[in-house]
Amino acid sequence: MCGIIGCVGHGADTTDVLLEGLSTLEYRGYDSAGVAVANGSVDVVKQAGTIDELVSTVQGNTPDGAVGIGHTRWSTHGPPTDENAHPHVDCTSDVAVVHNGIIENYQALREQLEAEGHTFESDTDTEVVPHLIETELAGGAAPEAAVRQAVDQLEGSFAVAAVISGCDAIFAARHDSPLVLGLDETAGGDHHYYLASDVPAFREHTDRVVYLNDGEFTRLEPDGWTVTTLAGEPVEKAVDTVEWDPEETGKAGYDHFMQKEINEQPRALRQCLSERVDELDGTVDIGDLAYLNPHGVHLVAAGTSYHAALYGAQLFRAAGVPAQAYLAHEYATGTPPIGDELVIGVTQSGETADTLSALRGARARGARTLAVTNVVGSTAARECDDAFYIKAGPEIGVAATKTFASQLVALNTLSIGMAPSKDDREAIAALRDVPADVQQVLDESNAAAVAEQYLDSEAYFFIGRGHQYPVALEGALKMKEITYKHAEGFAAGELKHGPLALVTSETPVFAVVTGEDERAQKTIGNVKEVEARGAPVVAVTDGVSDVSRYADHVLSIPESSPQTAAVVANVQLQLAAYHTAAKLGRPIDKPRNLAKSVTVE
Numbered sequence: 134m135c136g137i138i139g140c141v142g143h144g145a146d147t148t149d150v151l152l153e154g155l156s157t158l159e160y161r162g163y164d165s166a167g168v169a170v171a172n173g174s175v176d177v178v179k180q181a182g183t184i185d186e187l188v189s190t191v192q193g194n195t196p197d198g199a200v201g202i203g204h205t206r207w208s209t210h211g212p213p214t215d216e217n218a219h220p221h222v223d224c225t226s227d228v229a230v231v232h233n234g235i236i237e238n239y240q241a242l243r244e245q246l247e248a249e250g251h252t253f254e255s256d257t258d259t260e261v262v263p264h265l266i267e268t269e270l271a272g273g274a275a276p277e278a279a280v281r282q283a284v285d286q287l288e289g290s291f292a293v294a295a296v297i298s299g300c301d302a303i304f305a306a307r308h309d310s311p312l313v314l315g316l317d318e319t320a321g322g323d324h325h326y327y328l329a330s331d332v333p334a335f336r337e338h339t340d341r342v343v344y345l346n347d348g349e350f351t352r353l354e355p356d357g358w359t360v361t362t363l364a365g366e367p368v369e370k371a372v373d374t375v376e377w378d379p380e381e382t383g384k385a386g387y388d389h390f391m392q393k394e395i396n397e398q399p400r401a402l403r404q405c406l407s408e409r410v411d412e413l414d415g416t417v418d419i420g421d422l423a424y425l426n427p428h429g430v431h432l433v434a435a436g437t438s439y440h441a442a443l444y445g446a447q448l449f450r451a452a453g454v455p456a457q458a459y460l461a462h463e464y465a466t467g468t469p470p471i472g473d474e475l476v477i478g479v480t481q482s483g484e485t486a487d488t489l490s491a492l493r494g495a496r497a498r499g500a501r502t503l504a505v506t507n508v509v510g511s512t513a514a515r516e517c518d519d520a521f522y523i524k525a526g527p528e529i530g531v532a533a534t535k536t537f538a539s540q541l542v543a544l545n546t547l548s549i550g551m552a553p554s555k556d557d558r559e560a561i562a563a564l565r566d567v568p569a570d571v572q573q574v575l576d577e578s579n580a581a582a583v584a585e586q587y588l589d590s591e592a593y594f595f596i597g598r599g600h601q602y603p604v605a606l607e608g609a610l611k612m613k614e615i616t617y618k619h620a621e622g623f624a625a626g627e628l629k630h631g632p633l634a635l636v637t638s639e640t641p642v643f644a645v646v647t648g649e650d651e652r653a654q655k656t657i658g659n660v661k662e663v664e665a666r667g668a669p670v671v672a673v674t675d676g677v678s679d680v681s682r683y684a685d686h687v688l689s690i691p692e693s694s695p696q697t698a699a700v701v702a703n704v705q706l707q708l709a710a711y712h713t714a715a716k717l718g719r720p721i722d723k724p725r726n727l728a729k730s731v732t733v734e
Contacts, residue, residue, distance in 0.1 A: 135219070135233040135728075136161035136205040137312070138334045139294050139303045141353045142325040148195050151203035154327070154334035156184045157382055160390075160529050160722070160729040161233075161330060162207030165218035169229035170198035171296035177229055179204075179218040183723075199301050199355065202294045204231035207728040211256025221260040223267035224251055227298040230266070232259040233330055234310040237289035262293060270297075277352060280304040281363060284350070290486065294328060303328060303353045306363060307345045311484045311512060314343040314351060314358065316372060326353040331482075332375055333382045333527060340375040344510040373510055382527050389721045391530035391615070395707050396575055399568040401525040401535040402700075405542045412565045415558035419550035422519060425501070427475035427551060430456040433464045433491040434479035437533040437610060438540065442479045443603040445505075445544035448696065452552035461487035468494050476500045479544075481528065481536040482729070483511020492517060505543055507536050521547060530722050531729045532614045534707050537607060541700045542567060563694035570691040570701045580708035583671055583686045587641045588716055592619040594636065594668075595706070596628065596659060597645035598652040600699040604645055608706030615714040615721050625659040638667035643706065645673045646680040647690070647698035653678045660684070671709075673702045 136158030140150045151168045166187045167179020176196035180187060184205060204219035211217040220229040236242070239258035242265065247253065251264045262283055269279035276297045284293060290309035296302075305312060305328050315327035315335040327335035328351065332342055343360065345351060349368060351360045360368045387393035409418050430449045432442035442458035449456035459469070461478070465487060476495040480488045483506035492502050492513065504513035504520045507528070514520040523539035545564055549557050587593070593612050597605035602624045609622035623632050625644070636642065642663045646656050660670055660683050672684035675692040688705040690698065714721050 135207050135330070136334070137202070137231050137233055137292055137294055137328070137330045139200075139202040139305065139328040139353065140325065140335070141200045141301070141303055142323055142355045144199060145197065147198055147201040148191060151201050152184065152188055152191065153337070154329060155187070155203045155205050157333040158205050158330060159184050160531050162205045162728045163723050164206045164208045164213030165215070166203070166205045167218045167220055168196060168201055168203040169220040169231075169296055170196035170201035171229070171298055171300065172198035173299060175222065175227060175229045175296060175298045177220055177222060177226070179220060180215045181213045181218060200296055200303050202229065202231050202296055202303060209235055209258070216255045217257050219259060221255060221257065221263050223263040225267060228263040228266045228270070228295060230259060230262045230293060230295045232262060233292045234290035236261065236287050236291060238287070242286065262287070263295070266295060266297070276300045276302070277304055280306070281350060281365070284363060292330060301355060304350070306350045308347050309486065309489070312345045313510070314345065314353070315339045316341040316343065316358070324355065324357070326358050328353060333529070336375060336379045336382065342373050342375055342510065343370045344373070344515065346515065377526055382529055388715070389530065391532055391534060391711055391721050394528055394530050394535045395704070395711060397526070398535045398538050398704065399572040399575070401539050402542050402568040402571060404524040404526065405539045406546070406564060406568075407524070409546050410561055410564055412561055415561055417546050417550040417557070417561060419521065419546060422503070422521060422547065423550045425475060425551055427454060427473070429472070429474035430454055431464070431469070431471070431474050431476045431495070432456065432458045432479055433461040433476060433488055434458070435461045435485055435487045437537050437607060438479040438481060438485070438488070440603040440607040440610070441537055441540035441544060443606070444541055444600060444699065445477070445479065445548065447600055448544055448548035449552065452548050452554060454552050459491070461485070461491040465490040465494050468498065471495060471498050471500045474500060475503060477503045477505055478513050478517065479505045479540060480513050481507050481533055481540070483508040483513035489513060489516070505540060505547070507539070529729075531724055531727050532611055532721070538571070538700055538703060541703070545696060560694060560696065563697040566693065567697050567700055570693055570697070571704050573691055574701060574704045578688065578705060578708050580688055580705055581712040583688065584709055584712035584716060586686065587669070588713065590618070590641055591637070591639040592621070592635065593641055593643065594632070595620065595622040595643045595645070596625040596656065598625045598656050600695050601645035601647065601702065604699045604703045604706065605643070607703060608643060608710070611707055611710035612713065614727065615710055615719055615724050616717055617719060617725070618713070625656045628659050628662060633662065633666070636663050636666050636668045638669070641669045641671055643671045643673060643709070644680065644684070645702050646678055647675045647693070647702060648695055649678040650695075653680070656680075657683065673705050
């Protein structure tokens with residue numbers, strides 16, 4: 134959840150590079166932030182609050198040094214205070230450490246260190262690490278050996294980076310939390326090296342990256358870098374090239390990243406479909422994945438990705454493949470029987486801890502695994518047997534938008550490619566129309582006006598059936614994430630089994646109704662039920678049915694197939710949530726208590 138940045142080789146600009154990197158990582162946490170720069174000593178500046186507030190503080194007290202590390206925090210142990218902000222130091226202030234993850238045995242380590250005379254200043258689990266390094270240094274270990282020996286005592290998940298006074302190097306290790314290196318080795322010029330939780334932190338400086346695996350340790354110095362195992366054995370690492378431009382992580386003139394990313398969806402969906410869908414031939418090309426021919430599918434995911442997994446399970450079942458979606462954290466601790474099922478992990482970042490745990494458990498039981506992810510080189514992509522990329526481009530807003538739409542489209546292509554049928558040509562034609570249909574919604578939506586009508590509502594409810602049910606869940610999640618208003622999504626048929634008791638004239642109901650089949654007619658029946666109880670109704674519809682007769686407001690979408698209509702209807706719900714949050718003055722890109730990539734269980 135937290136964001137780590139480190140850099141070597143920038144001299145007097147070290148602090149500025151760290152702060153720039155932290156600003157691009159703020160989606161990973163924004164409770165507190167800090168930097169540590171090492172030269173003859175270690176200088177630390179940290180505080181509760183945003184990166185902008187840290188920048189203001191640093192301007193009058195810029196640390197100076199050749200190497201440095203920084204951190205932006207999402208609180209797990211201890212509240213967001215100056216004391217709990219990273220980096221943390223040892224008793225001598227000669228060691229500074231940043232950490233992402235959870236050290237499960239920190240309490241025992243802390244008690245041991247306190248018994249030895251160490252003094253702690255924070256409530257965090259991280260603070261044990263610099264004190265462990267201090268102990269090893271005091272025992273005569275060299276800096277690198279001291280960090281290794283300290284890391285060897287940790288249990289849990291961690292990406293740890295450390296700097297030590299008098300040593301122009303960054304030492305870092307990874308276990309179950311992401312860490313990536315950036316290499317800027319211009320021939321004949323100065324060399325600059327970076328490490329971070331995510332590529333955007335240094336993408337402005339280089340597109341050459343090295344992804345660390347679990348159990349690996351790195352040392353970055355002005356004249357080079359090495360990667361070894363935690364035991365010290367050399368590891369040969371591939372250097373990858375990032376294909377997206379650094380400009381893609383900017384706001385491009387929009388007020389919020391979320392607004393920008395909602396509007397980027399037509400392009401993102403075209404990228405997802407590119408070279409995969411041939412409408413003229415009526416075929417889908419998913420490469421060797423087409424030969425998997427699964428007898429069953431388990432989809433594991435969390436949050437927004439779980440809603441995509443629910444949708445994907447429906448697609449596979451409709452294609453004749455038994456499929457079930459599972460919450461990853463439940464799957465990991467209570468794995469159902471696995472025969473020859475394909476286990477698909479749906480994860481935007483490829484680093485979601487719960488999903489990785491579920492996938493690892495499935496692999497340990499002999500299942501073939503597939504990652505559906507946005508991030509090339511992510512842990513899920515590397516650890517699974519296969520990977521299928523949604524190709525949405527970088528997404529900075531904490532609330533997922535374009536990645537969710539791209540997940541839905543990617544799962545469509547996978548289900549068609551793995552289980553082809555005679556109806557594929559019509560489905561493929563509808564898929565090819567999705568980017569244009571989404572663009573039409575963006576151009577014509579009246580969601581801002583609808584949002585204005587219901588700003589004072591007590592709660593918001595979302596209903597749908599079939600493919601529209603996961604979209605209703607996602608619409609509710611978006612509303613609660615960024616507006617802080619109570620919102621719930623339901624399968625429309627469940628209303629009368631309890632939720633109807635919550636419906637009043639102060640609870641607008643967003644009903645997603647497309648087509649005019651049996652599901653649509655039954656959902657219209659549910660609309661009439663809430664209307665009869667005085668609830669205002671907002672219909673998200675393609676106009677094929679007569680649901681608009683019973684609605685107070687209509688959010689229109691182009692007519693499409695049942696599967697792809699869900700993708701398009703979702704955009705109207707995104708816009709409704711966005712405009713509600715904007716009119717309420719919420720911090721849309723930094724919703725309280727949330728972070729973009731959930732890398733702890």
